[in-house]
Amino acid sequence: MTTVKQFAFNPFQVNTYILHDSTGECAIIDPGMNDPLEEEEFSSYIKAQGLKPVLLLNTHTHIDHIAGNDYVQKTYHLPLHAHVESEVFLRDAMTHATIFGINLKQVTPIKHFLSEGGQIAFGKTILQVLYTPGHAAGSVCFYVPESNFVISGDVLFYQSIGRTDLATGDYDLLQESIWKKLFTLPDSTLVYPGHGRHTTIGAEKSDNPFVAIGHDELY
Numbered sequence: 001m002t003t004v005k006q007f008a009f010n011p012f013q014v015n016t017y018i019l020h021d022s023t024g025e026c027a028i029i030d031p032g033m034n035d036p037l038e039e040e041e042f043s044s045y046i047k048a049q050g051l052k053p054v055l056l057l058n059t060h061t062h063i064d065h066i067a068g069n070d071y072v073q074k075t076y077h078l079p080l081h082a083h084v085e086s087e088v089f090l091r092d093a094m095t096h097a098t099i100f101g102i103n104l105k106q107v108t109p110i111k112h113f114l115s116e117g118g119q120i121a122f123g124k125t126i127l128q129v130l131y132t133p134g135h136a137a138g139s140v141c142f143y144v145p146e147s148n149f150v151i152s153g154d155v156l157f158y159q160s161i162g163r164t165d166l167a168t169g170d171y172d173l174l175q176e177s178i179w180k181k182l183f184t185l186p187d188s189t190l191v192y193p194g195h196g197r198h199t200t201i202g203a204e205k206s207d208n209p210f211v212a213i214g215h216d217e218l219y
Contacts, residue, residue, distance in 0.1 A: 001021070001022075001146075001147050002019050002020070002021045002125045002144055002146070002147040002149075003019070003020050003021065004017060004018075004019055004149060004192060005017065005018040005019075005020070005045060006192065006198075007032075007038075007041065007042060007045075008195075009031075009032035009033050009034060009038045009042075009067070009068065010032045010033070010034035010038070010064055010067050010102060011034070011064075011100070011101055011102070012032070012064035012100075012195070013195060014030060014032035014064040014065055014067075014194060014195060015030065015032075015192065015193065015194055015195055015196075016028075016029070016030055016031050016032045016033070016042065016068065017029040017030065017151055017192060018042075018045065018046065018051070019122075019125065019127075019144075019151075020049065020051050020123070021122075021123040021124050021125045022123070022124065023122075023123030023124055024049075024050055024051055024052050024123070025051070025052050025053075025054045025122045025123035026046070026051040026052065026053050026054065026055075026122065026123075027053075027054065027055035027056075027057060027120075027122050027125070027127070028053055028055065028056050028057065028072055028076075028078070029057045029058070029059065029142065029151055030057075030058055030059055030065040030066075030153070030194065031056070031066075031067070031068030031069055031071065031072045032064055032065060032066075032067045032068050033067060033068035033071055034067050034068070034102055034103050035103060038068075039068070039071050042068070043075065053072070053076040053078060054078070054122045054123075055078065055081065055120065055122050056069065056072050056073065056076075056078040056079065056080050056081065056108075057080075057081045057082070057114075057120070057127075057142065058080065058081070058082040058086065059139060059140055059141065059142070059151065059152075059153025059154070059155075059194060060082070060083075060086055060089070060135070060136040060137075060138055060139040060140070060153055060154065061082060061086040061087075061089040061090055061093070061136075061138065062089060062136055062154070062166075063089075063093055063096040063097055063100055063102050063104070064100075064102070065153070065154075065194065066090075066093065066104075066107075066108065067097075067102050067103070067104060069107075069108035070104070070105055070106045070107075070108050073108045079111035079112060080108050080109065080110050080111055080112070081110070081111070081112040081113075081114055081120065082110045082113070082114060082138065082140075083113065083114050083115065083131065083138035083139070083140050084110070084113045084115075084138065085133070085137040085138030086110065086136075086137065086138030086139075087110060087138075088137055088138070088167075088168065089136065089137075089138075089167075090107050090109065090110070093107045094107060114129045114140055115129065115131065116129060116130065116131035116140075117129065120142075125144060125146070125147070126144070126146070127142040127143065127144055128142070128143040128144070128145065129141075129142065130142075130143055130150075130181045130182070131177075131181070132152075132153075132155045132174075132177035132178070132181050132182070133168075133170070133173055133174075133177060134155065134162065134164060134169065134170050134171070134172075134173040134174025134175070134176070134177045134178075135153070135154045135155055135161075135162030135163065135164060135166075135169060135174055136154070136162075136166065136167075136168055136169065137168035139153055139154070139155055139162075139177075140153070141153060141155055141181065141182065143185065143189075148186070148188060148189055148190060149189060149190040149191070149192060150182065150185060150189055150190070150191055150192070150201075151192050152182065152191050152192065152193045152194070153193070153194045154193070154194040154195070155174065155177060155178060155182065155193075156178050156182055156191055156193060156199075156204060156208075156211075157193045157194075157195065157196055157199070158191075158193065158196055158197050158198070158199040158203075158204075159199075159204075159207065159208055159209065160196075160208070160210065161174060161175075161178065161208070161210045161211060162174060162194075175210070175211055178211050179211065182201060182204075183201060183204075183205050183211070185201050186201065187200065187201050187202030187205065188200060188201070188202060189201040189202075191204065
């Protein structure tokens with residue numbers, strides 16, 4: 001089984017995840033650390049658990065989700081994995097960091113590109129890559145069927161969905177991503193989103209006011 005450790009970092013309270021299994025290897029998803037205290041909290045967990053970081057992943061590259069990329073890259077010497085379409089947001093990341101009060105020292109480039117249907121592994125854990133645009137270009141989710149959870153980024157939240165009024169946002173496309181990629185997962189699948197509390201696929205199919213109604217005809 002894969003353990004999911006969740007932190008909430010930076011002014012946007014982005015959920016940063018450390019996934020680890022019995023091998024001690026771990027994957028870091030959307031590091032949002034924005035100051036030395038957050039960096040210490042993050043690294044202290046890794047040290048206390050005796051973990052070996054081997055993967056750095058972004059669900060997408062909005063500024064709140066990449067604030068800690070540089071720290072992780074320099075501390076653990078990990079290249080960044082993200083979707084190629086996410087590069088568009090990295091070009092203006094320093095400007096956005098200044099506007100939104102994020103302490104971004106350097107933009108970490110994408111070294112390995114993720115794509116729909118791909119798999120990425122650490123220890124005994126395999127993450128399936130789901131391409132889920134609509135909130136932002138290059139958005140992906142990470143599904144771990146053996147442990148029955150999905151890291152959904154800013155695609156699907158408890159009783160909500162990602163905003164679509166930012167650059168590259170598309171409401172219809174986001175709904176389609178959720179209906180065809182996430183709502184086809186088992187109802188019992190735990191959903192760990194980019195902000196806020198976790199939920200389940202079944203709960204959101206039944207009660208989410210943005211996507212629950214009318215999804216049946218799409219799959």
